Amino acid sequence: MAEEVTLSLADAETLSRQVLTNNGFNPSHAAAITRSVVAAQRDECHSHGLYRLIGCAQTAQYRGIDPGAEPEIIDQAPGVVRVDAKQGSSLLAFEMGLPLLVEKANRNGIAVLGINNSFHFSALWQEVEALSEQGLAGIAMTPSHAYVAPAGGKSPLFGTNPFAFSWPRPGKTPYTFDFATSVVARGEIELHKRAGKSLPQGWAIDREGNPTTDPQAALDGALLPFGGYKGSALSTMIELLAGPLIGDLLGHETQAATPDGEGKPFHGELIIAFSLEAFLGSDKERHQQHAEALFDGILSQGARLPSQRRFEARERSRVHGVTIPQALYDELKALATPG
């Protein structure tokens, strides 16, 4: 059995900040990124947890993120706030834009935060959950680099384009979901390759557009959207709303950062906030209670709510801390050490 290290949440935060600061991130970015990776680790979303710090450090080295960027808030319209991330992390841009988004949503009923020109690596559930913590419902979406073919097509065009939603529940963790619009995350293909395993049918096509179960052929080809032409359609909506609508790029116009500094990973993100208060006024509590009938209807037939496992992990981590592989811990310690 592989060796593991358990850290308190406070120790995980300290380690994360040290890694980021030692790799050129200013205190504001280090704090925002730390909040995100520690929250993901806490919820046992390992792929968005402390492991991501390695990618952050490397991306900074490849000039795929500016670790000292100062985001600029633009009050675009009564219902729209834009934040120009200036090639920095989307996370600080989100945190800086959030108060104005909430204010606009509470005033108008609905409002949008558009983040431009950002490096994005985090899970969207965090951002929609942040809205629900303030009593709002939220939707978030972002395009990424071209890994996914459109339904009926044969070459990569869309990102894995995640879509997230959250709804505030009185006295409870919110109802939250967050999914990629590809059948699986690209990381799943890489895991199958490393394990020497074939892919299930329906995940990917090869470079010629033919179905493949070979992980390398899939990496050279394209992932497929979830749910056929319907998932493919949803993915185009994400490209358009979190791209041209906010004056930003389509997924296929961006690339992962590369050692030569030529990769330009920067793109947009769109977050929509709905104020239950503004929609419902004095009926808010009654209809929020009424919404619980949906969750009761799901749970009473033995199905799960989307984030149930994550919220259970959150409770465990608050008591017991987070556990990561010794090898990851050693790598992070090395990244945190000057010299």
Add this chain to the structure above:
Amino acid sequence: MAEEVTLSLADAETLSRQVLTNNGFNPSHAAAITRSVVAAQRDECHSHGLYRLIGCAQTAQYRGIDPGAEPEIIDQAPGVVRVDAKQGSSLLAFEMGLPLLVEKANRNGIAVLGINNSFHFSALWQEVEALSEQGLAGIAMTPSHAYVAPAGGKSPLFGTNPFAFSWPRPGKTPYTFDFATSVVARGEIELHKRAGKSLPQGWAIDREGNPTTDPQAALDGALLPFGGYKGSALSTMIELLAGPLIGDLLGHETQAATPDGEGKPFHGELIIAFSLEAFLGSDKERHQQHAEALFDGILSQGARLPSQRRFEARERSRVHGVTIPQALYDELKALATPG
């Protein structure tokens, strides 16, 4: 070969208005419903075309729609207009709310139209297309009666909950999609039953929650959501935003109209409008042109745009009129005849 009747669009409109007026619909409702069913027939969406007039007449007879309802417009918040359909058709409510929705979206960047307490039978693409005709992008969603089980569940809870999106293209028909969040429409199950055909795997479960390929067992059981837990999650969002957020019902709280007048089909619909002008200002044209790269990327690899067939049918129908089965024509003529 079955006999067919070809009607000009003007004759189809006259027939539709006669059916509706003869079945108690006031001129405003008759005009709004006629615009919808003739547009669907024109686009060769037969299931939402003239055929639906039979259901409208029957639903009025079953008191599942008030054919004389006067919708009330409520200016709920700077970004929210609500229309109480008062148990009338959602179509007149939409048409009456549209101008204020567009005005709010153009002022704020984003705005919502919530339709309450309506009978809904139409295709959502018509409403999002109406937004794109005015240069806006749009999203529409509505819950319906409980026909679909949540992923991992075993009994009906969600409606087939359609979701539609439209994006305005300069000088072209808009980019529009509209899909049910169930694997297939309930009508498909009925068609298989009538044809004595088995269902494909993965469409439905029986009353005990076990997979079934028997159409009757599926009708007694539940449809499945498209795309597994992801489509199921999307369906919950539609329930919440077009339900409790606008003070309206969840899908499972509504029922199709019944001869005894006990079925209560009334529910909500949510439409979100995005103003490209307010988001982009003087950059609007450039980014609208930029969005075309996405459609080019789809078409250039041999895939189709979601509404391509429909727009082709539209062109044909404008020249040649619409063709319906003789039996349907006879039935509509009978419904249009007083006495």
